[in-house]
Every structure is written in structure tokens, then in C-alpha cells.
Amino acid sequence: xxxxxxxxxxxxxxxxxxxxxxxxxxxxxxxxxxxxxxxxxxxxxxxxxxxxxxxxxxxxxxxxxxxxxxxxxxxxxxxxxxxxxxxxxxxxxxxxxxxxxxxxxxxxxxxxxxxxxxxxxxxxxxxxxxxxxxxxxxxxxxxx
Amino acid sequence: xxxxxxxxxxxxxxxxxxxxxxxxxxxxxxxxxxxxxxxxxxxxxxxxxxxxxxxxxxxxxxxxxxxxxxxxxxxxxxxxxxxxxxxxxxxxxxxxxxxxxxxxxxxxxxxxxxxxxxxxxxxxxxxxxxxxxxxxxxxxxxxx
DNA sequence: CTTGAATCTGTAGTTACTACAGGATGCATA
DNA sequence: TATGCATCCTGTAGTAACTACAGATTCAAG
Numbered sequence: 357x358x359x360x361x362x363x364x365x366x367x368x369x370x371x372x373x374x375x376x377x378x379x380x381x382x383x384x385x386x387x388x389x390x391x392x393x394x395x396x397x398x399x400x401x402x403x404x405x406x407x408x409x410x411x412x413x414x415x416x417x418x419x420x421x422x423x424x425x426x427x428x429x430x431x432x433x434x435x436x437x438x439x440x441x442x443x444x445x446x447x448x449x450x451x452x453x454x455x456x457x458x459x460x461x462x463x464x465x466x467x468x469x470x471x472x473x474x475x476x477x478x479x480x481x482x483x484x485x486x487x488x489x490x491x492x493x494x495x496x497x498x499x500x
Numbered sequence: 501x502x503x504x505x506x507x508x509x510x511x512x513x514x515x516x517x518x519x520x521x522x523x524x525x526x527x528x529x530x531x532x533x534x535x536x537x538x539x540x541x542x543x544x545x546x547x548x549x550x551x552x553x554x555x556x557x558x559x560x561x562x563x564x565x566x567x568x569x570x571x572x573x574x575x576x577x578x579x580x581x582x583x584x585x586x587x588x589x590x591x592x593x594x595x596x597x598x599x600x601x602x603x604x605x606x607x608x609x610x611x612x613x614x615x616x617x618x619x620x621x622x623x624x625x626x627x628x629x630x631x632x633x634x635x636x637x638x639x640x641x642x643x644x
Numbered sequence: 645c646t647t648g649a650a651t652c653t654g655t656a657g658t659t660a661c662t663a664c665a666g667g668a669t670g671c672a673t674a
Numbered sequence: 675t676a677t678g679c680a681t682c683c684t685g686t687a688g689t690a691a692c693t694a695c696a697g698a699t700t701c702a703a704g
Contacts, residue, residue, distance in 0.1 A: 365641050371570055371650075371651080372630050372650090372651070372652095372699095373650060373651080382692090382693080383650095383651085384692075384693060384694075385692065385693080386537060387653095387692085388691075388692060389650095391502050392691085401651095401700080401701085402700090403626070403651085403652090403699075403700045403701070404651080404652060404653095404699080404700075405650080405651055405652075405700070405701075406651085406652090409528055414640060417639050417640065417642060418639050419642075420642075421638075421642045422639055423677090423691090424642075425614050425617060425618060425639075426611070426613075427693070428690080428691090429690075430544045430690095433638070435639070437638055439554060441530065442629055442631070443631065444573045444633070444636075445628070445630065445631060445633075446625050446626060446627050446628045446629070446630055446631070446632075446634075446635070447627045447628065447629065447632040449625065449633045449636055450622055450625045450627040450633075450635060451627075453622050453625075453635055454622055456618060457615060457618040457619060457622060460611050460614055460618065460620075463611055464606075464608055464611045464612060464615065467570070467604050467607055467611070468608060470568075470569050470604050471601060471604045471605055473569060474569060474597060474600060474601040474604065475601060476558045477597060478594055478597050478598055478601060480630045481590050481593065481594045481597075482589050482590060483591045483594040483595075484589070484590045484591065485584070485590070485591065486589065486590055487587065487589060487592075489586055489588070489590040489593045489594075490590075490594045491590075491594060491597055492579070492588075492593055492655095494565075495562050495565050495566055495569075496558060496561065496562050496565075496576045496577070498561060498564075498565045498568075515670095515681075516680080516681090516682070517680095517682080519682065526661090526662080527659085527682085528661075528662060528663075529661065529662080530684095531684095532660075532662085536660085545669080545670085545682095546670075547669045547670070547682085547683090548669075548670090548682080548683060548684095548685075549669070549681080549701095550669080550682085550683090551683055555666060564653080567660090572659080573659075573660070574659095581662090
């Protein structure tokens with residue numbers, strides 16, 4: 357390990373604005389993640405500005421990537437908890453992932469059903485200038 | 501007692517609880533729709549309880565049906581505005597529907613992409629007891 | 645030392661509900 | 675008539691995951 361751990365070569369370099377630029381995550385969101393307990397409170401400058409390092413950046417990337425994949429903050433918190441603990445197992449992580457995958461597939465199924473109905477309703481409607489619209493009819497009469 | 505109260509074949513009969521039972525829409529939500537300008541303020545009993553009739557029920561069914569199809573309250577407000585005006589055209593209604601259908605298809609595409617990535621990540625992971633999890637790796641390294 | 649950009653905290657808005665609290669009403673029965 | 679209790683009322687606040695200010699402070703360059 358490095359004997360020159362003067363706490364500066366690896367120390368905070370990034371301002372919140374810099375971190376935002378590097379990750380594409382906006383500033384307010386970064387602060388929000390801190391309040392939400394996903395990002396640790398970073399050290400501050402004398403004046404109170406947040407100062408981040410590469411570890412913070414890695415963590416934020418993890419969070420954003422997970423969000424892009426549709427994980428909820430609760431799930432991400434749980435995943436990070438596992439990783440932070442260090443003693444996590446693949447099985448635990450995989451369980452969360454599969455549960456989420458299931459939810460995603462459920463949503464896809466829901467939306468697909470919606471799309472079919474919308475499509476059918478739209479197909480019935482000639483889009484003319486007449487006020488007797490089959491779409492409106494369908495919305496008033498769910499039973500069909 | 502005189503159960504045959506006159507002058508109300510079209511008069512208010514339903515309490516909010518009754519309307520809730522008939523439509524499956526819960527009471528707080530009905531009041532919320534009123535505040536949100538989707539349901540009109542109904543007449544009240546002497547004591548101030550809301551009293552609904554068949555028209556209200558039709559309208560609420562329309563709203564719920566539209567919600568089930570994923571229309572936002574704003575869109576529903578717009579649709580109801582058209583219908584209320586009476587001079588709406590099929591074309592207007594169809595435009596809203598098609599716009600929404602487009603959005604739904606967009607969401608399906610997004611979710612399908614998500615599911616593919618999640619599936620692939622999960623497939624890489626053997627779910628073992630080892631802490632070196634490919635899923636965690638993937639979340640830390642979006643590039644791949 | 646003076647700017648102007650960046651950052652700070654704290655609060656409030658967004659969507660579509662849901663969940664109370666604390667009080668008033670409606671109605672059937674004793 | 676009294677009473678009990680289900681139902682209803684208003685108003686507020688909480689949910690998820692941000693986003694958008696306001697008003698004050700700090701940083702870095704010149």
C-alpha cells in the first residue's frame with residue numbers, strides 16, 4: 357500500500373458540479389441521494405462545499421445505472437447495503453434482480469394489454485368530424 | 501314510511517359510499533377527483549353529505565376506465581372537456597388516444613430493453629455464495 | 645478587492661392517490 | 675326521544691423520485 361497516504365493524492369477533488377458533469381446526474385439529485393441515504397455525506401471545504409472523490413463517483417454511477425434499469429431507491433439502498441457490508445453473496449443480489457425483472461415483465465404485460473385496447477379503439481374511430489365517437493363510447497362502456 | 505319519494509327518478513340517490521361500491525373506486529379517490537376538477541361538485545344533503553346520481557356514476561366509470569388504460573388525469577380532463585362541450589369531433593379524441601398509444605409503446609420499448617439487460621445480468625450470475633457478483637460488477641461498470 | 649459563477653440550506657412543487665384525525669350526520673332501533 | 679354507531683365531512687400530510695426555486699454564502703480569477 358502507499359506509504360504516502362497524506363490524504364491528498366486520493367482526497368476529494370471533485371466539486372458537486374464536477375461530479376454532476378462527469379456522471380450526468382444533476383446537482384439537486386446528488387444532494388437528494390445524500391439526504392436519502394444512498395450517497396454518504398462527503399467531506400466539505402472550509403466554506404462548506406461538498407468535495408467528492410473517485411469512490412463517490414463509482415457509487416453514484418452504480419446508483420444511476422441501477423435507476424436506468426428501473427430499480428427503486430429502496431432496492432438500490434439494499435444492494436448498496438450488501439456491497440457495503442462486504443459479506444454479500446451472489447444469491448442475495450440475484451434475488452433482488454430477479455424480483456425486479458419479474459416486476460418489469462409484469463409492467464410490460466400490463467402495458468401491452470393497454471396498447472392492444474387503445475389500438476383497437478383507435479381503429480374503430482375514423483377520426484371524422486362527427487361527434488359520435490366510438491372511443492368515447494368505449495370509455496363510457498367498459499363492459500363491452 | 502313513504503318509501504316512494506317522488507320527483508326523483510333522476511334525483512340524487514347514491515351516497516359517496518354507494519357510488520364507491522358500485523364503481524370500485526374508493527371514497528377518498530372520488531373526493532380527490534372532485535377537487536381535481538374531474539367530477540363536478542354534486543348536490544348535498546341538508547347535513548352536507550354528497551348525493552350522486554346516474555350521470556355522476558357514468559362519468560366516474562369513464563374516468564376509471566380511462567385510468568385503467570393509462571390516460572393521465574390531464575388527458576382525461578381534456579377528453580371530458582371535449583365531451584362536455586358537446587361539439588367535439590372524433591378527430592380530437594382520436595388524436596389524444598393515438599398520442600397516448602405512442603407513449604405506451606415507448607414505455608414498452610424502454611421496459612423491454614431493461615428486461616433484456618436484467619435478464620442477461622442475472623444469467624451471468626450463478627447465484628452462489630461468493631461475493632464476487634457479476635451483477636454488481638455490471639452495475640458499477642455501465643460501459644459493458 | 646471585486647466580480648460572477650458555483651454552491652449552500654431549506655422549502656415547495658410534481659402525479660395520483662391514500663391515510664389519518666377530529667368532528668358532524670344519518671338512520672335504525674329501544 | 676334518546677342512543678348508538680356506521681357513514682360522512684374537512685383538512686392535512688404522506689408516498690416516489692426527483693426538480694425548482696429563493697436568498698444567502700463561498701470560490702476562483704483578475
